[in-house]
Amino acid sequence: MIMVEGEVSGKKYREPFSKGVLARSLTRAEMDPNKAYTFSSQIEAQLKKEGVKLIKLDDLVNVVRQRLKEEDSEIAVQYGLWKRIRKCQDPLVILIGGSSGVGTSSIAFEVANRLGIRNMISTDMIREVMRKIASKDLLPTIYESSYTAYRSLRIPPPPELDEVLIGFRDHVDTVSVGVEAVIERSITEGISIVIEGVHIVPGFIREDLVSRDNVHMFILTLEDEEVHKGRFYSRCRQQWARRPLERYMNYFGAIRRTHKYFESQANKYHVPVIENIDITTTIESIIEDITKTYGSEDYVTESKG
Ligand SMILES: Nc1ncnc2c1ncn2[C@@H]1O[C@H](COP(=O)(O)OP(=O)(O)OP(=O)(O)O)[C@@H](O)[C@H]1O
Numbered sequence: 001m002i003m004v005e006g007e008v009s010g011k012k013y014r015e016p017f018s019k020g021v022l023a024r025s026l027t028r029a030e031m032d033p034n035k036a037y038t039f040s041s042q043i044e045a046q047l048k049k050e051g052v053k054l055i056k057l058d059d060l061v062n063v064v065r066q067r068l069k070e071e072d073s074e075i076a077v078q079y080g081l082w083k084r085i086r087k088c089q090d091p092l093v094i095l096i097g098g099s100s101g102v103g104t105s106s107i108a109f110e111v112a113n114r115l116g117i118r119n120m121i122s123t124d125m126i127r128e129v130m131r132k133i134a135s136k137d138l139l140p141t142i143y144e145s146s147y148t149a150y151r152s153l154r155i156p157p158p159p160e161l162d163e164v165l166i167g168f169r170d171h172v173d174t175v176s177v178g179v180e181a182v183i184e185r186s187i188t189e190g191i192s193i194v195i196e197g198v199h200i201v202p203g204f205i206r207e208d209l210v211s212r213d214n215v216h217m218f219i220l221t222l223e224d225e226e227v228h229k230g231r232f233y234s235r236c237r238q239q240w241a242r243r244p245l246e247r248y249m250n251y252f253g254a255i256r257r258t259h260k261y262f263e264s265q266a267n268k269y270h271v272p273v274i275e276n277i278d279i280t281t282t283i284e285s286i287i288e289d290i291t292k293t294y295g296s297e298d299y300v301t302e303s304k305g
């Protein structure tokens, strides 16, 4: 049996070489799953032929990259990038925001899966917890949806202001406190995470958090209103869907006003905006932007504590 020796927080560990584990990381580098398993078997055979009994993880990565370069240079580059991302001392915190229905949940799930990030939370969940802690009298707008929060404003805004956006801002500003807590905990614990939802709005999360190299924010948009509407139809058709289509259609105008606000905030704070037409393109845009940070061969962050 071939043993692989790795190191976590300065402590060495050993585990048996697993074709399945290696194949999974190759699929993250966009290798076809069947080919990934065959390739992993070839690596195992190569190590056995060389009489390897124990191999350090870094040496195994080099063996894989060397063979990948001979077979598919593009995947070799992707594989190298994932390894650099995962070697970084700081956890990867990915924030995916956008108005209701543009696809933040779906895209977050796919990005987390591609990067092997096991932790994902929606800001709706964070809001749900906050609803249990703060009373409706104290924080009335978080008991609403983001696009109906204006209905619970204690002081109605002056007529010249957009009441939907005033309510949305109040709602998001409150939930952002919970979002910041999750980001801080992820950084403290060294846990990579994807946080998604309508409460990820540029300018509402503390600058000292979003300005970190390992924190990446993206805003998803849909320019075409009919395509946006279609997303609600698509979701509400799914078995597990519990949220009524009618409500989204009744408030679709308000949702689009928040959509426009996301775009203006993203432009103001120079946050990447990705039109979420095609899932694969969206995911690749996000991963490409993240890997730019880790692109150089020698990029390894020192833990910032
Ligand atoms: N790029 C895409 N192409 C086609 N369908 C998509 C795409 N992205 C998401 N969808 C579909 O659109 C619907 C809405 O997606 P999703 O639930 O992720 O939106 P959301 O932004 O999380 O909404 P909410 O914030 O209200 O939960 C789902 O049925 C999803 O499968």
Ligand SMILES: O=C(O)[C@@H](CO)OP(=O)(O)O
Residues within 6 Å of the ligand: 100, 124, 144, 145, 146, 147, 198, 243
């Ligand atoms: O508040 C909102 O905009 C949405 C986000 O998912 O939540 P809900 O539709 O469940 O109120």
